């Protein structure tokens with residue numbers, strides 16, 4: 433089968449398409465999935481170039497990619513027909529999901545073995561044309577839930593600023609913050625993305641054509657915001673501390689973000705951690721199905737063009753999701 437692997441840490445060129453990889457054997461409690469699409473995330477290139485905490489101890493050669501959508505084609509021991517049926521994962525079912533944080537294997541392959549707990553069925557009425565979006569849903573979706581519900585714990589009437597409102601995570605942070613009762617959401621992005629930010633329910637602030645910090649002050653009558661959700665971090669984290677209302681808090685998304693400048697000022701600052709599992713995948717499925725989470729796929733590239741896709745990701749301006757088409 434076809435599979436992407438790399439045998440050393442480095443640039444996108446280390447990603448290699450193998451056409452003779454062995455089909456994996458599912459272990460106990462694992463399901464065999466024929467992959468249709470793979471969702472890409474900044475984490476993929478951070479692991480690949482060796483800069484992620486997850487690169488440490490990773491055995492090379494390694495596979496790449498964390499999330500996907502595909503079709504169940506088999507299962508390991510411990511998952512008989514009755515058990516698969518009770519989980520809604522019988523062979524032929526379309527599924528989406530992501531590898532749990534402790535599972536270092538990739539998903540950019542024609543067939544993968546993956547824990548049944550890390551999968552959920554895609555509702556039957558979803559057309560196959562929409563599967564790319566489901567492939568890109570689980571990692572950003574579980575991140576957005578962890579950010580809004582577990583970490584920021586947004587409550588009724590709070591004002592929120594999202595940095596990177598049209599990125600993969602940002603497109604879910606805006607509707608989830610509003611769903612949890614935020615009174616208003618401001619979101620930064622390039623001017624070209626302002627209309628999309630408005631569609632998602634937030635007030636756009638164009639960081640490339642205005643001074644975004646001044647705009648926050650103007651739009652909040654000088655009060656600042658209660659919560660900052662910072663998906664960008666690099667140039668936004670420090671100046672955001674001056675945009676917080678008294679008692680405000682900040683959540684930075686990159687796992688290696690340095691929170692000390694906030695903590696030294698007595699500002700509550702945290703980094704979210706994904707909680708994997710079926711309950712939250714089902715929560716995401718319901719949100720997509722009901723039209724509450726209009727996550728966008730901006731580009732679908734063939735599996736063989738994964739290096740090009742990583743280059744795009746590294747530019748840092750992805751709108752919604754970049755997805756790989758794995759089908760033959």
Ligand SMILES: NC(=O)c1ccc[n+]([C@@H]2O[C@H](COP(=O)([O-])OP(=O)(O)OC[C@H]3O[C@@H](n4cnc5c(N)ncnc54)[C@H](OP(=O)(O)O)[C@@H]3O)[C@@H](O)[C@H]2O)c1
Nearest residue numbers: 474575596598599600601621622663664685686704749750
């Ligand atoms: N802690 C965790 O468990 C966890 C989980 C998932 C992701 N993450 C991290 O979260 C971050 C975001 O992930 P993602 O998937 O949303 O990335 P992404 O899809 O690549 O989106 C990047 C976003 O950053 C915006 N951006 C770029 N420069 C900016 C600037 N100067 N000011 C404001 N926004 C700017 C872009 O908007 P424009 O195009 O408009 O510039 C785009 O919306 C990554 O660092 C990722 O590794 C952490």
